[in-house]
Amino acid sequence: MQTAEGGLREQHKAQRRARILDATRELLRDSPESVLGTERIAERAEVAPATVYNLIGPREKIWEALAAGFMDELERRLALLGAGDPREVVRSTVRLFVEDPVVSRRLVREWAKSGLVLDRSPLTQLRRAMAEAQTQGILRADIRTDALAAAVGTSCVGALHQWVAALIDDDRFLARALFALDVVLAAAAADPHRDRLLAPLRTRGTS
Known part of the structure; x- marks a missing residue:
């Protein structure tokens, strides 16, 4: 004690x-x-x-600690939202990066394991949201929802690194992250929900 x-x-x-x-x-x-x-x-x-x-x-541990603090804050925000909407998970993740761009960019550039920065909170919440959508019949029953979440996470890491390199601005960072999510959802959509999940792809490009 x-x-x-x-x-x-x-x-x-x-x-x-x-x-x-x-x-x-x-x-x-x-x-x-x-x-x-x-x-x-x-x-x-x-x-x-x-x-x-x-x-x-040492220095690498400082970056790691900053990343942990980032993920703690993201976890707090996502917990308030709940796991019901994968789009809100993606929006909240991008929003947290762009709210403090100087620190976010240095963290991603300097931390050797920056590819893991999305591994904890957003991926956990995405898995839950995907699993819930499957339970509701929105996504096909034969799809592995953890694989869907991993595919979205990989695409979001790519968009993050483009944003860190200033190749895209805040709006495009969000647009590309949401586009990756919409592609995955549309590909896994159950028949009654396919048109609805395809709609964002018909009206929005990747720019």
């Missing part, structure tokens, strides 16, 4: 860790292309450099 002292110690550690990550985000926004150093982060967070290393780790 955790003592009151131990609980307070853990609370203080969590607060300092949050302060370090907030300081990192602030530094990125202030100087988008600057090199992130432990000493600069520690100075902004008002902690010792050793504290940054002990509570988070």
Whole structure:
């Protein structure tokens, strides 16, 4: 059983860790292309450099921690929405990236495992939403819904990297992510719902 002292110690550690990550985000926004150093982060967070290393780790771990914070926030937003609408899952994911573009772009560029940034929250919610649509008879019963979600996730990662490279703007990022979802839904549609799920593809391109 955790003592009151131990609980307070853990609370203080969590607060300092949050302060370090907030300081990192602030530094990125202030100087988008600057090199992130432990000493600069520690100075902004008002902690010792050793504290940054002990509570988070070296630079790669800092990116990983920023990504985890991103996914925590996305998970919170998606939980409020529920898992019923895959389009809202995609919209919420894109919206979170574009709300803080400097940090999002540096995170994707610098984190060696950035391809996993969509692995947790959005894919979990997409799987649930696809499974629910299948249960309702909207999608065919012979389709693996986890494979559908994975296909959408792969396409969204591609659109994300195009956005990070400034090859597409915010609106096109969202449009391409939704287009990938609509293609998958239309391909897996049960007969009574095929025309409805094909409709977005008839009225919208990929641009």
